[in-house]
Amino acid sequence: MINSYEEALNFIHGRSQFKKIPTLKRMRRFLDELGAPDKQVNAIHVAGTNGKGSTVAFLRNILQQDGNTVGTFTSPFLIKFNERISVNGVPISDKEVLRLTQKLYPVVKKLDQLLPEGGPTEFEIVTAMMFTYFAEGHADVVIIEVGLGGLFDSTNVIVPKVSVIVTIGWDHMHILGNTLPKIAYQKAGIIKPGVPVVVGRIDSEPLEVIKRVAEEKQSLISILNRDFRATSTGENNWQQQFNFAVKSHQINGLTTHLLGDYQVDNAAVAIAAYRMYCQRLGKPVNLQSIRNGVKATQWAGRFERLSIKPTIVLDGAHNISAVDELVELLRTDFSDRRLFILMGILADKQADKMVTKMATLPNTEIVLTHFAGPNKRQAADPEKLEHQVGQTADPILTITDWHQAINTLKDKLTGNDMLLITGSLYFISDARKYLLSNFK
Known part of the structure; x- marks a missing residue:
């Protein structure tokens, strides 16, 4: 029972x-x-x-x-x-x-x-x-x-x-x-x-x-x-x-x-x-x-601004269709900012296409990371992904520990810069808990 x-x-x-x-x-x-x-x-x-x-x-x-x-x-x-x-x-x-x-x-x-x-x-x-x-x-x-x-x-x-x-x-x-x-x-x-x-x-x-x-x-x-x-x-x-x-x-x-x-x-x-x-x-x-x-209407994890100074945003874009929409939003409304994008993606998604699309944004630094996937679903290996898309996209970095990645990128933010954390609803759920408990 x-x-x-x-x-x-x-x-x-x-x-x-x-x-x-x-x-x-x-x-x-x-x-x-x-x-x-x-x-x-x-x-x-x-x-x-x-x-x-x-x-x-x-x-x-x-x-x-x-x-x-x-x-x-x-x-x-x-x-x-x-x-x-x-x-x-x-x-x-x-x-x-x-x-x-x-x-x-x-x-x-x-x-x-x-x-x-x-x-x-x-x-x-x-x-x-x-x-x-x-x-x-x-x-x-x-x-x-x-x-x-x-x-x-x-x-x-x-x-x-x-x-x-x-x-x-x-x-x-x-x-x-x-x-x-x-x-x-x-x-x-x-x-x-x-x-x-x-x-x-x-x-x-x-x-x-x-x-x-x-x-x-x-x-x-x-x-x-x-x-x-x-x-x-x-x-x-x-x-x-x-x-x-x-x-x-x-x-x-x-x-x-x-x-x-x-x-x-x-x-x-x-x-x-x-x-x-x-x-x-x-x-x-x-x-x-x-x-x-x-x-x-508010919806946690949908281009959600968790912090204003510095600007930290979470978005649950977890497939290529959602990344296309997100890139369009960033290109239209945030082209005046320097972007730091942290991506953790599940292995069963079109991870390479998602990263390659993100890399089309100007004035952007992309960091790939790893997280614990839900149940038995695996997160994409960030180092393999970096190697896969690194040939076609601007320099893409890997910081395997996502806590370290957030802290490293957060320290780089100045003025109008934005840190966007995205790639999986499961990943941003973990990141959201961490940010809310550590950066209040």
């Missing part, structure tokens, strides 16, 4: 991460054993290669401004496991994690005995915890972020009020496919018959796949830059400004602390999803909720 929070986490993290054959049958059986809690949850389902977290944060804040109690299910966590299941941005307690794990434990053990491939995976257990918790009535609406892909993701048992696909980019190709249309097909797996879907900025080929699936499912589709638009009006004092338009309606002068044109896209997708959700529930769209919700 499980008697403490630590034992609960050990049990969850000790489970297998993947099974050989992707299926939702095991998840459906698991939830049915628990009384089908997913069927008692009022949800919005969010998929996408990048931008899911920010879109969820924007949407949560808008819905909260509307007077809703909003649950969220997100991954990975930045500081503590409990963040994955939150209410109005507040993670559930250790006590609740223990209670939910104790409730699920006998069912998991039963399925371990009954199912030929064994019982639920780690993510299936966490997903079931979330459904169980929110079926108890802790939130008016729950925004559920897909873990990986969509079609066979354990969250995909849900029939939501609105589905959202934020972006399609290169990530998890060994699981989702090696072309953008194949990846798009996996993400489009969250589209349910008759449930409207909101889609962000997506290239034409993968977008055609999503449109085709929506047509087959007879789902109304609303697409950024076709059915609704967002126009950036620039960054001022670490605030992004933009206008939003849909049909004959326009909301001007929106501001957010999340910087970059890609965050304007994410905010626009969230606004469109909120409008669609209101429409489905027959509720009025509150323009003040949109304005205040967007302005109130």
Whole structure:
């Protein structure tokens, strides 16, 4: 039996991460054993290669401004496991994690005995915890972020009020496919018959796949830059400004602390999803909720400025698509600064492409480092990576110990310089804890 929070986490993290054959049958059986809690949850389902977290944060804040109690299910966590299941941005307690794990434990053990491939995976257990918790009535609406892909993701048992696909980019190709249309097909797996879907900025080929699936499912589709638009009006004092338009309606002068044109896209997708959700529930769209919700949104680890003097920024860009967006932001809004970029990347990402892209920035020094990857996932070897990309890019340095790397680079900062720590959400989670405890 499980008697403490630590034992609960050990049990969850000790489970297998993947099974050989992707299926939702095991998840459906698991939830049915628990009384089908997913069927008692009022949800919005969010998929996408990048931008899911920010879109969820924007949407949560808008819905909260509307007077809703909003649950969220997100991954990975930045500081503590409990963040994955939150209410109005507040993670559930250790006590609740223990209670939910104790409730699920006998069912998991039963399925371990009954199912030929064994019982639920780690993510299936966490997903079931979330459904169980929110079926108890802790939130008016729950925004559920897909873990990986969509079609066979354990969250995909849900029939939501609105589905959202934020972006399609290169990530998890060994699981989702090696072309953008194949990846798009996996993400489009969250589209349910008759449930409207909101889609962000997506290239034409993968977008055609999503449109085709929506047509087959007879789902109304609303697409950024076709059915609704967002126009950036620039960054001022670490605030992004933009206008939003849909049909004959326009909301001007929106501001957010999340910087970059890609965050304007994410905010626009969230606004469109909120409008669609209101429409489905027959509720009025509150323009003040949109304005205040967007302005109130903070999201740790998304171009997050941890320190002003010196300027230290964390960004969770962890694949080539996200690095492309980050480079564009730096080129557009921070070209007047000398940049020091510290990168720790997981080995199963396109690490060489990520570093090479970063090296296209002028006036930039890049340092590669090592960190302890999550579970059994390995971090890329910084020395091998330096050798790999050093032939084509400007001098790239390696400081294997990331604590030492932060301290070394921090000491180099003067005046308007910026230290950017990036490459992996897991790495910036470690760096964030270290910085907050050592540089206050």
